[in-house]
Amino acid sequence: MQLSKYVILLCLSLILINCGDTNTSKKTGLSIDTKEKSLMLGDTLNLSITNPKNLNITNVSYQLDGKPIDKNTVLNDITLGEKTITATVNYDDKTETLTRPIKIYNNIIPIIYSYEVVNTYPHDITSYTQGLEFYNGELFESTGQKGESKLRKVNFDTGEILKNIDLENQYFGEGLTILDDKIYQLTWQAKRGFVYDVHSFERLSIFNYGTSKEGWGLCNDGKTLYKSDGTEKVWLLNPDNLTEESHIEVYTEKGKIPALNELEWIDGKIFANIYQRNGVVIINPKTGGVEGVIDFKPLRKLVKQHDELDVLNGIAYHPERQTIFVTGKNWDKLFEVKIKKR
DSSP states (O other): OOHHHHHHHTTOOOOOOOOOOOOOOTTTOOEEEOSOSSEETTOBOOOEEEOTTOOOEEEEEEEETTEEEOTTOBOOSOOOEEEEEEEEEEETTEEEEEEEEEEEEOSSOOEEEEEEEEEEEEOOTTOBEEEEEEETTEEEEEEOSTTTOEEEEEOTTTOOEEEEEEOOTTOOEEEEEEETTEEEEEESSSSEEEEEETTTOOEEEEEEOOSOSOOOOEEEOSSOEEEEOSSSEEEEEOTTTOOEEEEEEOBOSSOBOOOEEEEEEETTEEEEEETTTTEEEEEOTTTOBEEEEEEOGGGGGGSOOOTTOOOEEEEEEETTTTEEEEEEBTOSEEEEEEEEEO
């Protein structure tokens, strides 16, 4: 696949944002100047103060999202996306606080990955798949649609449903992840999720969302839960109290990647479905930078074509086999694949 095709596929042909002087002080004319129209990871800020009235400035201090920085700070060890620069300016025994927004993009072009289907298994064609994950060699699945949402344990070889509970009709099931024998399952717009015992499926607790917009995908790194909400943001949750402690924003070198859906943690990276794109992006969880992309669009042609057929959704990594299992909403097949760089 050519890079230009990849850009079209994932709707990444975004115009770089011109970070102009949008926050000039009406009183003094002071404003923050970055000298750059766009910024990438690794760039130097080169901050200065525009002073059209030649005020006697005695001191300037800067912050980036509330953290002190130098005027020539290099943008390393930082998350991507929308940020706020704040400058505290002292002049003539007075103080003025200035702000301006910036956007920080990734500094690499994502690697394009292809895949090989190594096995195909049956999948319940009525399952509107939202979450998929292996835990201790067993496959768990969360499905959506009001009145049809379920939590399941599935024999992936045969498609047999080994354990199943139905969600209450008002809930639209979304992603799931499993940590320390607890299943965490999201719902879409109800702004709440559920915690279950992985063995009995007994519901242990209910948790509410914080700032995140909705519930879409969920994964974990063994310590922290990562939650998507249908935007470019991935929220970091404390598994003990389910509070949203921080977030990353997912960006390429050209712009943000919205509509992040089902998530899977694989070898230190977050793999994320892009809703309606039948593709997966590989995300650096420390920065939010997109490091790779996989186009799974051809798989949809390999499943039964019917009126309820919907997009790819569902990524589950099998660590012992070192393969990825993928399926979609109302697909009759579950594909085991290996990925490789093009």
